[in-house]
Amino acid sequence: MSGLSNARVIVAGAGAFGSAIALRLVQSGARMTLVDPDLGLGRSASAVAAGMLAPALESVLDPETNVPFAMLRAARELWPAFEARIGRDIGLSRAGAAFVDLPGLEPRVEALRSKLKALGAEIAPPPASLDGLNAVFTPEDWRLSPAEALPALLGAFRAAGGTAVRGALAAVEPGAAVLADGGRLVADRVLLATGAAGLGLAPELSRLAPIKGQIVSYPDFTPPAGAPTLRCQGGYAAGGEDGLFVGATMEAGQNDLMADPATVERLHALAGRLYPAVRDLEPIPAVGVRATSPDGRPMVGPSAAPGVLLAVGARRNGWLLAPLVAEITAAYLADTDLGPWAEILAPARFADA
Numbered sequence: 318m319s320g321l322s323n324a325r326v327i328v329a330g331a332g333a334f335g336s337a338i339a340l341r342l343v344q345s346g347a348r349m350t351l352v353d354p355d356l357g358l359g360r361s362a363s364a365v366a367a368g369m370l371a372p373a374l375e376s377v378l379d380p381e382t383n384v385p386f387a388m389l390r391a392a393r394e395l396w397p398a399f400e401a402r403i404g405r406d407i408g409l410s411r412a413g414a415a416f417v418d419l420p421g422l423e424p425r426v427e428a429l430r431s432k433l434k435a436l437g438a439e440i441a442p443p444p445a446s447l448d449g450l451n452a453v454f455t456p457e458d459w460r461l462s463p464a465e466a467l468p469a470l471l472g473a474f475r476a477a478g479g480t481a482v483r484g485a486l487a488a489v490e491p492g493a494a495v496l497a498d499g500g501r502l503v504a505d506r507v508l509l510a511t512g513a514a515g516l517g518l519a520p521e522l523s524r525l526a527p528i529k530g531q532i533v534s535y536p537d538f539t540p541p542a543g544a545p546t547l548r549c550q551g552g553y554a555a556g557g558e559d560g561l562f563v564g565a566t567m568e569a570g571q572n573d574l575m576a577d578p579a580t581v582e583r584l585h586a587l588a589g590r591l592y593p594a595v596r597d598l599e600p601i602p603a604v605g606v607r608a609t610s611p612d613g614r615p616m617v618g619p620s621a622a623p624g625v626l627l628a629v630g631a632r633r634n635g636w637l638l639a640p641l642v643a644e645i646t647a648a649y650l651a652d653t654d655l656g657p658w659a660e661i662l663a664p665a666r667f668a669d670a
């Protein structure tokens with residue numbers, strides 16, 4: 318990666334995309350600064366996410382994601398090596414995921430089984446814990462813990478020589494990034510990984526739309542070891558040592574971080590159906606705002622703004638896609654082979670729109 322050696326790169330945004338990219342680049346010899354007003358505060362969409370790495374069920378449950386299953390699976394396949402890069406525990410679990418039909422809810426298992434088969438996704442017998450339920454199980458879908466992964470990424474970035482600064486990028490000028498407090502950082506390239514924010518920093522960001530997501534968690538409840546993520550009509554329950562996470566709403570066009578009591582109640586009721594043991598626990602609500610591009614796919618690559626690269630529009634799969642987006646970004650900066658997936662993510666696809 319000689320093209321990256323000593324390049325001065327500023328990454329704005331320390332969510333899943335920005336943190337993964339910053340680590341990937343600093344470990345390749347770039348002189349990196351990561352800037353985020355919420356640094357370490359855990360308020361980004363990445364911080365509240367459930368952490369599912371779910372190429373199979375995301376492909377069939379959210380077709381608007383519009384990313385080929387093969388690409389989502391390729392992204393998941395990068396996680397073990399990326400975990401090694403991080404070098405700390407990120408709660409990576411390969412327990413798989415099951416969609417279950419619950420009494421009184423629209424049955425979907427058979428239709429989803431057909432769709433998964435058509436994709437070529439692996440299907441296996443459901444674990445014994447699901448005996449008696451109509452369920453389809455896939456070992457394709459994994460999980461990590463965002464609460465562990467975000468600080469682990471930041472720690473590994475700093476340990477590799479990266480500088481992390483709490484602050485907001487306000488403008489990009491030739492050779493410099495200007496912060497909201499007036500500070501200037503010398504930069505050969507600026508990478509925007511600002512999620513649903515950052516409007517005005519690059520023209521393409523005006524194409525992003527917000528999708529609010531509400532989720533509840535139960536930090537004191539740990540699902541049984543090896544339990545798969547459970548998905549059903551109306552939601553999911555995913556978790557590990559970091560607790561149980563039950564979500565999530567998809568509120569297109571909404572950009573606020575207010576939890577709605579009726580939604581929290583609905584998610585709590587769903588949680589109790591999937592894990593009766595949480596019925597008497599207090600649900601902890603959290604809200605994040607995802608960003609989506611008009612075609613559902615992220616925008617990764619050069620912006621029309623000189624010296625600026627983008628890694629935005631993660632929609633529902635920012636954690637899943639982060640290592641792949643980091644690889645593609647590193648290839649752009651080092652001017653090496655971009656691989657098979659860069660073209661469909663290139664921001665230039667919206668240039669004439």
Ligand SMILES: Cc1cc2nc3c(=O)[nH]c(=O)nc-3n(C[C@H](O)[C@H](O)[C@H](O)COP(=O)(O)OP(=O)(O)OC[C@H]3O[C@@H](n4cnc5c(N)ncnc54)[C@H](O)[C@@H]3O)c2cc1C
Pocket residue numbers: 329330331332333334335352353354355356360361362363364365366367368369370484485486487510511512513514515529530531532564565566604605606607608628629630631632633634635636637638
């Ligand atoms: C409830 C919920 C559940 C989800 N579950 C999953 C899941 O199970 N699996 C999965 O893969 N994805 C999931 N997602 C989606 C995932 O969270 C997002 O796709 C992903 O986190 C987006 O990452 P990001 O880095 O692009 O943006 P963000 O996480 O939004 O991070 C952007 C960062 O940029 C910073 N920033 C903004 N403006 C500036 C500026 N001017 N200068 C510097 N920094 C700035 C912000 O402070 C923020 O920290 C979920 C999302 C929600 C809301």
